[in-house]
Amino acid sequence: MSNDSLFNSSNAVADVAVIGAGIIGVACALRLARQGRRVVVIDQQEPGRGASFGNAGHLATEQVFPIADLSILKRLPAMLMDPMGPLRLDWKYMPRALPWFARLLLNLRPAPFQRTVVGIRALNESSLGAWHRLLQAIDRPELMKEDGSLLVFERADSQQAIEALQVRMRQQQVPVDFWQAKAVRDAAPQLSEQIQGGLFFPRTGHFLDPFRVVGELVRAAKSSGVQFLKLRVEGGQLSEHGVSLITDQGRLTSHQVLIACGAHSAKLTAMLTGKKVPLDTERGYHLMLPHEHGRLPFAVTSLERKFIMTPMADGLRLAGTVEFAGLECPPTMERAWQLHRLSKGLFKRDLSAEAATPWMGFRPSLPDSLPIIDRVCDGKVLLAFGHQHLGLTQAAVTAEMIAQMASPLTDAQPHSLPATAPYRLDRF
Template identity: 50%
Template sequence: MTESTTDTDFLIIGAGIVGVTAAHELQTAGRRVLLIDRDAPGAGASQGNAGHFATEQIFPIADASILWKVPRLLLDPLGPLAIDWRYAHRITPWLLRFLWNMRPAQVRRTTEALAALSGGSLAAWQDLLGRSGGLSLIRSRESLTVFEHTATGRRLERDMKQMQAHGVPVSAIGGDEARERVPALSDRVVGALHFTATGHVADPLKVLEHVWGHARQAGAQFRRAEARRVRVSDDGVVVATEQGDIHAGQVLIACGAHSRPLVRDATGVKAPLDTERGYHLMLPAEQQRLPMAIASAERRFIMTPMDGGLRLAGTVEFGGLERPENWRRAWVLREHANALLQPALDDARARPWMGFRPTLPDCLPVIDRVGPGGRLLMAFGHHHLGLTQSAFTARILTALANDQEPPVSIEPYRLQRFGRTAWN
């Protein structure tokens, strides 16, 4: 038996951190929100992220400086970047676009756009959690990026100057000072960048559940349903699900790595969305090891202390949505962590995890409003910055949905950079 509803003016497809924060901001701004997903809120990639507010990450991955490293990285099956050879033919067009976005002018534009999103992200989270009574879920407001080689330190000094030019609070410290702040760091660490406007959370899933709980108290509703088609007209939006059609005044597509077919169905645009398969290793026995999140410049992973233990997260694998997990990529993180910490980690009851990070070849998300009457909104492609940017993205979406001026220009994030929509 099918059913349909017209009892909402705003429908959100996707109950990850972007969809849930948008539901919270829209509902508390006076909209009637219905959130749908085929799984429970937070069941996807949002529960397994690094838990770090990475406001310092303003540089795109698509940077020509990494070109000479790519062959070596790809030849290492357990390195920070890998491609499943069985997926190579599928990812090749995406990689060509990725290379095209390494042009210096494009890198500058992308850096400015990422800095604009990151610049408002921590304040947006503090505001959202302050209003909802969840500020205690933020555990620290600083982090370190450590390095083991002086050549890396020289490169990071150059990066630091660019970060400071974009308003990122950061300073360089030596290895001894880094160990004073974090005694567990080994002697391999020769220096670090110290960030004072980043931070981490107690548990990403707890944060999402807290935000959704507050949205639900304000009147937002959830239905477990899978969106299959989206139709936008002057009269409204119709979303077809396996349970029947849902009618709404406006709709937001925010289902992460699964957004592409719905966006194409609704707009005609083939967004070049692919997925970074991200891994983490959770160490429940290591709850007291670190006071803050520690990233490694050379090893390209991060260690985040959480309520449930120490989370080691990182590495990028291009293998699509269907290939089975390569758990060796999670366990190798233990080796990287042991090289940076003393004594060796206690990996009793360690648990590996893998999730899908939605990523676009220019390293920017889509945040946009299109269609008749601006009925269709989109927010996807935040790659590894979904947690960081979600609260600020929700603020942008709320302004767009209510015909208000957003806090930043959405021009760099528009869908039309990938093609003309059905309404252009």
């Protein structure tokens, strides 16, 4: 079907219109198409060019705790004053951010905090298995390296914090081992002698090229009949028979719509469901070092320096900084370059920044650190957004959950999926 005919037809052009061509939207589109659904994916960018392009590449199944804890109150002055700090709040954005931060703090009370941990854990524990199934289905299992990751510390006085974190992780059934300095040097001999030890997480992994993962899923989706349309969705409304979307090229109708456009999801969700969701964005930065190959065998995070280094096909990616400044403020690329300065002293020989490229993207975050994965409006609207910095990790299991929600009367999945209650829209 041509693009022109999509806008000239009075009938639904698809069973499901997926808004968002990031890793989550594309993975969902592929799963839905392989259920026999007619699927179109709509985005104003090429697939994978948003946050999916620049993530850390780390499959972070160990990260089962919310994005902040109560210590954020003590750090607030530094967040406002230090433009290069690991967690920054732009003072000009503070009035808009305060309601979101207030809700975040309320969710750090014991009962809601525990609900968040349970919700994150359920998704993370299912994530690697779902990624195995998805990559096997497209004959690309080699894209995922399930070789663990390491959190290192450099100061002797950090060992107590590391040991306390290990206890908390084990209480949540996260596989974790304490490594002495010798074990760290044996596994990653190019790291500095000043590293005292660390925590190794064997049930984690990484992608050598996250953007290629999206590309391979797109290729498989197109082979399954999915159409990709480069459009801007400006609005929409529900009808008796489905959903009508208003785009910059006309009106497009479908039986169902899946909103999976990350940090840009709130406006369309409000239009279609009448529900205003407290969605904000963590602006994440990375610095890609193309001349650094073979430095690390797996992803390594620094406890004190608060950033991650992931080996990739195109070099070494440094990532992990968080900035709250909204969707409109220009990027502060100096924050990306700051990552190279943070790496100094972590290796026996400093990393080369020759021909390095900086990047900034938007991580969609809700104040309880859980995504929205739901089926609402009598099944006409599906929702999959708000995964904060775990979008890559949780994309494949989210796709399985959405596929089940889109066709709830189909046969049960051959594998168990997380219960959907923690991720429902009506929790807000």
